[in-house]
Amino acid sequence: MITVSMTINNKKVGPIEVPASLKMIEFLHEYLSLTGTKFGCGAGICHACTIIVDEKDGTSHTMRTCINGVGDFNGKVLRTIEGHAKRNALGQITALSPVQETFIKHFSFQCGWCTSGFVNEATVLVEDLKKNPIEKDQIEARIEDALKDHICRCTGYRKYYVGLRDLILSQGGLVK
Numbered sequence: 446m447i448t449v450s451m452t453i454n455n456k457k458v459g460p461i462e463v464p465a466s467l468k469m470i471e472f473l474h475e476y477l478s479l480t481g482t483k484f485g486c487g488a489g490i491c492h493a494c495t496i497i498v499d500e501k502d503g504t505s506h507t508m509r510t511c512i513n514g515v516g517d518f519n520g521k522v523l524r525t526i527e528g529h530a531k532r533n534a535l536g537q538i539t540a541l542s543p544v545q546e547t548f549i550k551h552f553s554f555q556c557g558w559c560t561s562g563f564v565n566e567a568t569v570l571v572e573d574l575k576k577n578p579i580e581k582d583q584i585e586a587r588i589e590d591a592l593k594d595h596i597c598r599c600t601g602y603r604k605y606y607v608g609l610r611d612l613i614l615s616q617g618g619l620v621k
Contacts, residue, residue, distance in 0.1 A: 454528030481526035526561035551608035
């Protein structure tokens with residue numbers, strides 16, 4: 446057994462004692478009832494299980510939860526798909542994030558199994574571009590680099606890529 450504490454979607458979690466072998470996705474689902482992060486392949490290949498890790502230096506990156514144990518996230522600040530939308534005092538969704546909105550607008554997904562991973566990865570990219578804008582001719586390469594490891598078995602990838610490109614071009618300050 447190990448004891449873990451972390452912050453998930455702006456809420457302190459723990460200290461809580463869990464089996465040392467527990468995968469993070471199991472912790473999210475079974476201990477916290479956060480089921481938006483999806484278990485796809487179980488081998489870290491499809492990236493459906495990706496969540497965001499916010500570092501102390503202000504940077505963010507994604508990590509896969511199906512191959513990393515809960516102990517790997519101890520002391521971290523994390524965001525799951527449940528943390529993107531704005532909510533009222535009752536916990537009801539009042540507004541989706543810009544990334545969620547663009548993926549809906551572009552009909553980027555069908556079954557939605559891969560969507561949380563795509564949303565988290567795209568969110569990290571958009572947040573990075575707010576700090577480090579790129580030239581317009583670099584957009585396609587940056588999107589490809591960000592999303593290339595994510596697997597979607599329903600719609601393909603084009604709608605995710607187009608939606609993210611349109612968001613980057615429409616939000617001020619992401620492109621020089």
